[in-house]
Amino acid sequence: MEIQLDCLPCFLRQVLDAARMNTKDKELQKEILMKATEIIGNVDQYTTAPEVGRFMHQLVKKYTKIQDPYQELKKRCIETAEKIYPDMKYFLYKQKDRLYWTLKISAVGNIMDAAIYGDKSVKENFIEEFDKEFKICEIDKLRKSLKNGKLLLIIGDNAGETVFDRVLVEELLHLEIIYAVRSNPIINDATIKEAYASKLHHGAKIISTGCDAPGIILDECSEEFKKIYNKADIIISKGQGNYETLSDEGRKIFFLLKAKCPVIARDIGVKVNDYVLIQK
Amino acid sequence: MEIQLDCLPCFLRQVLDAARMNTKDKELQKEILMKATEIIGNVDQYTTAPEVGRFMHQLVKKYTKIQDPYQELKKRCIETAEKIYPDMKYFLYKQKDRLYWTLKISAVGNIMDAAIYGDKSVKENFIEEFDKEFKICEIDKLRKSLKNGKLLLIIGDNAGETVFDRVLVEELLHLEIIYAVRSNPIINDATIKEAYASKLHHGAKIISTGCDAPGIILDECSEEFKKIYNKADIIISKGQGNYETLSDEGRKIFFLLKAKCPVIARDIGVKVNDYVLIQK
Numbered sequence: 001m002e003i004q005l006d007c008l009p010c011f012l013r014q015v016l017d018a019a020r021m022n023t024k025d026k027e028l029q030k031e032i033l034m035k036a037t038e039i040i041g042n043v044d045q046y047t048t049a050p051e052v053g054r055f056m057h058q059l060v061k062k063y064t065k066i067q068d069p070y071q072e073l074k075k076r077c078i079e080t081a082e083k084i085y086p087d088m089k090y091f092l093y094k095q096k097d098r099l100y101w102t103l104k105i106s107a108v109g110n111i112m113d114a115a116i117y118g119d120k121s122v123k124e125n126f127i128e129e130f131d132k133e134f135k136i137c138e139i140d141k142l143r144k145s146l147k148n149g150k151l152l153l154i155i156g157d158n159a160g161e162t163v164f165d166r167v168l169v170e171e172l173l174h175l176e177i178i179y180a181v182r183s184n185p186i187i188n189d190a191t192i193k194e195a196y197a198s199k200l201h202h203g204a205k206i207i208s209t210g211c212d213a214p215g216i217i218l219d220e221c222s223e224e225f226k227k228i229y230n231k232a233d234i235i236i237s238k239g240q241g242n243y244e245t246l247s248d249e250g251r252k253i254f255f256l257l258k259a260k261c262p263v264i265a266r267d268i269g270v271k272v273n274d275y276v277l278i279q280k
Numbered sequence: 281m282e283i284q285l286d287c288l289p290c291f292l293r294q295v296l297d298a299a300r301m302n303t304k305d306k307e308l309q310k311e312i313l314m315k316a317t318e319i320i321g322n323v324d325q326y327t328t329a330p331e332v333g334r335f336m337h338q339l340v341k342k343y344t345k346i347q348d349p350y351q352e353l354k355k356r357c358i359e360t361a362e363k364i365y366p367d368m369k370y371f372l373y374k375q376k377d378r379l380y381w382t383l384k385i386s387a388v389g390n391i392m393d394a395a396i397y398g399d400k401s402v403k404e405n406f407i408e409e410f411d412k413e414f415k416i417c418e419i420d421k422l423r424k425s426l427k428n429g430k431l432l433l434i435i436g437d438n439a440g441e442t443v444f445d446r447v448l449v450e451e452l453l454h455l456e457i458i459y460a461v462r463s464n465p466i467i468n469d470a471t472i473k474e475a476y477a478s479k480l481h482h483g484a485k486i487i488s489t490g491c492d493a494p495g496i497i498l499d500e501c502s503e504e505f506k507k508i509y510n511k512a513d514i515i516i517s518k519g520q521g522n523y524e525t526l527s528d529e530g531r532k533i534f535f536l537l538k539a540k541c542p543v544i545a546r547d548i549g550v551k552v553n554d555y556v557l558i559q560k
Contacts, residue, residue, distance in 0.1 A: 005306075005313055009292035016285055026285075033285055037321045041314065 050215030077160025109164025135274035149233025157239030162198035184212035215245035330495030357440025389444025415554035429513030437519030442478035464492035495525035
């Protein structure tokens with residue numbers, strides 16, 4: 001989907017938060033914000049929001065000289081999620097429709113997003129979220145695909161969310177599962193390091209997409225990833241960034257996410273905070 | 281007070297809202313937003329946020345060719361406030377410390393701000409707000425000034441808020457009161473037209489500041505205003521915009537407002553949503 005005008009002020013706010021998280025130097029914060037403004041001024045050069053987001057966050061890396069500005073946060077997110085992991089499994093144990101609630105847990109993992117929740121992600125919040133039903137849930141289509149398919153590609157999103165995705169992986173172990181992550185640190189997205197730290201390798205093969213944008217820009221992905229992308233029987237894409245870059249792509253993909261911003265919610269046809277499993 | 285980095289994304293969001301309120305033409309909305317981005321890129325040319333805000337909102341006027349983009353909204357705010365006016369008076373009738381609660385009503389009028397409340401400003405909301413105490417209230421200093429002073433200058437803020445200020449004017453009729461408003465339409469701020477529509481002329485002399493920024497830039501104000509500003513025994517300044525341009529000025533001014541954004545709240549030393557009467 002195309003960048004919307006609403007994204008522009010949001011980019012600036014995000015990059016300011018990121019700058020402040022990584023340097024106390026106010027001049028440097030300002031310099032980053034001014035450079036971000038320049039990028040916004042040339043927004044026509046980009047098609048999707050994650051393409052702009054990447055350049056925004058590269059500024060933070062460049063000016064603060066920190067190669068992984070969200071390293072600590074990602075670690076904390078994974079630790080927090082690990083603490084909730086037994087609750088996820090217990091919650092699931094009580095459910096009849098295990099696939100539905102597994103998908104729901106994986107979708108809830110999507111709120112482990114620094115930009116939205118910060119430090120508020122406590123256990124109780126998550127358990128409440130587990131209980132909410134999907135607004136759109138094309139599970140019948142997914143069941144059909146799962147029945148006939150053998151190779152499942154999951155495209156990951158944030159660190160921490162990865163632990164929630166482990167629950168999904170553990171439910172689908174009869175399939176060959178490949179879990180794809182960003183090639184380099186970008187915002188709080190998972191890279192191979194965080195995928196391993198989340199123990200996803202116990203049930204899935206972990207690969208890099210070859211792309212370091214906070215979404216999948218196919219032209220920039222590795223040949224290995226593109227081969228799997230084209231070969232996979234089922235693709236589950238997690239989160240907003242991947243939706244923004246893949247929702248207009250040719251392949252039919254299951255998008256599993258929480259609509260966290262008005263732009264995405266409007267595009268899907270739901271409200272902000274609604275959970276969605278939709279094939280596009 | 282100086283512009284803070286937080287203001288920059290907020291400017292963009294505001295100008296986008298304003299553009300959308302006045303044109304359905306998406307290309308025009310984008311053009312306005314791009315020009316606003318250019319202004320932000322040159323933010324060093326400005327000292328206070330209202331200086332930037334003025335140029336932002338002039339873009340909306342220029343590109344939509346609408347001279348008073350908030351005209352309808354201002355009218356609606358005044359009409360809504362007029363409906364609540366009897367409730368203000370009844371609320372006040374029940375109070376022992378009339379000055380304290382009069383100031384409180386006038387401060388609550390500050391939430392009649394398009395950028396914050398939109399259409400949600402219903403009677404019940406306001407009556408709840410009346411009841412909340414000030415977080416900082418330097419009323420003793422004000423009482424002292426009121427005891428000895430003769431000429432009171434009130435610097436107005438938004439249309440609609442003007443009706444709440446009428447309650448303040450009506451409590452202080454023993455003084456000579458001058459109520460100053462913007463010289464030209466800017467955002468939803470009151471001009472002479474809205475001051476008269478709010479019947480402020482029944483108790484106060486209404487004048488224009490000579491300045492069309494959403495705050496008081498003294499260098500740009502008329503000689504008439506500056507004379508009154510220097511001569512007045514007491515000055516009450518309403519709202520954030522006036523605070524941003526006057527809080528570092530030489531004269532001791534009573535600022536009466538609700539801290540509606542983190543930047544102002546931080547500067548005053550209160551939390552967002554706190555009500556304040558403070559002399560600076």
